[in-house]
Amino acid sequence: MLFVTPILKAIFGDQLQVYNMLSAGIVMGIMILPLISSMSEDALSAVPRSLREAAYAMGATKVETSLQVVVPAALSGIGAALIVGISRAVGETMIVAVASGSGPNFSFNPLDAAETMTGHIARISGGDLSYNSIDYTSLFAIAMMLFLLTLVLNLISQWVVSRFRERYE
Numbered sequence: 001m002l003f004v005t006p007i008l009k010a011i012f013g014d015q016l017q018v019y020n021m022l023s024a025g026i027v028m029g030i031m032i033l034p035l036i037s038s039m040s041e042d043a044l045s046a047v048p049r050s051l052r053e054a055a056y057a058m059g060a061t062k063v064e065t066s067l068q069v070v071v072p073a074a075l076s077g078i079g080a081a082l083i084v085g086i087s088r089a090v091g092e093t094m095i096v097a098v099a100s101g102s103g104p105n106f107s108f109n110p111l112d113a114a115e116t117m118t119g120h121i122a123r124i125s126g127g128d129l130s131y132n133s134i135d136y137t138s139l140f141a142i143a144m145m146l147f148l149l150t151l152v153l154n155l156i157s158q159w160v161v162s163r164f165r166e167r168y169e
Contacts, residue, residue, distance in 0.1 A: 001099045012111060019101030019113040027095050036085040043077020044070055076164035083157035087150050093118040117142045 004023045009016050016022070047070050055065040071078070101113030102123050115123070121142055129136045 005099070016111050017101075017113050019099065019103075020111050021100045021107075021114050022110040024096045024100035025110065027099060028089055028092060031092075031095065032085045032088055035088060036081045039081035039084065040074075040078045043074040043081065046077065047073045076161045079160040079164065080157045083153050083160065087153045087157075090146065090149055090153070091118065093122050097122045117146055121146075 001019070001023060004026050005016070005018065005020065008020070008022060008026075051069055051073060052065055055069045060068070096116045097119040100119065101115060102119065103113055103115055104120065105112065105114045107114055121139055124135050124139060129139075
C-alpha cells in the first residue's frame, strides 16, 4: 500500500482509490511468482539429460530442444506449479486485507476497493461475535468455501501431474 499504490496513483491519477484491488493483485503476483518459477525450474531440471542429448544428436538446436522436448516432458510439473500458485493466492489473507480495503464491496473495476473472502474472515473475526449471528455463521460458510476451493485446486493439480507425468527408466 505504501509502495505500489503511489506508483499506480501517478499512472491512473484520481481514478485510483487508496485501497484498491490492483495494488493487491500486483503485490500478490510478485509474491507468488518465485514459488511458481522455483517449482517450474525443478520440473524442468528433472527432465533426464539423456532426452536433451538425444535431441542434440538428432540435430535439434537448444531452442528446439527446450520447446519440443524439455517443456513437454516437464508439463505436469509446470501445471502443478501454476495450480499451487493459484491455491496460495486464494488463501492469502494479509496482503489483500491491507491493500484492497476492508469494505464488503463487489466490483469488477480493479481501481476500486473490495474485500476478499479471506480478508472478510480476518476483519470479522477480530471483534466480538454473538453466537448464531449472521457474521458468526458467515465465517464458517466462507471458511468452508475456501476449503472446498483449495481442495478442488489440489485435486486438479494431482490429476494434472498423474495425467501428464512421463516416466523415464
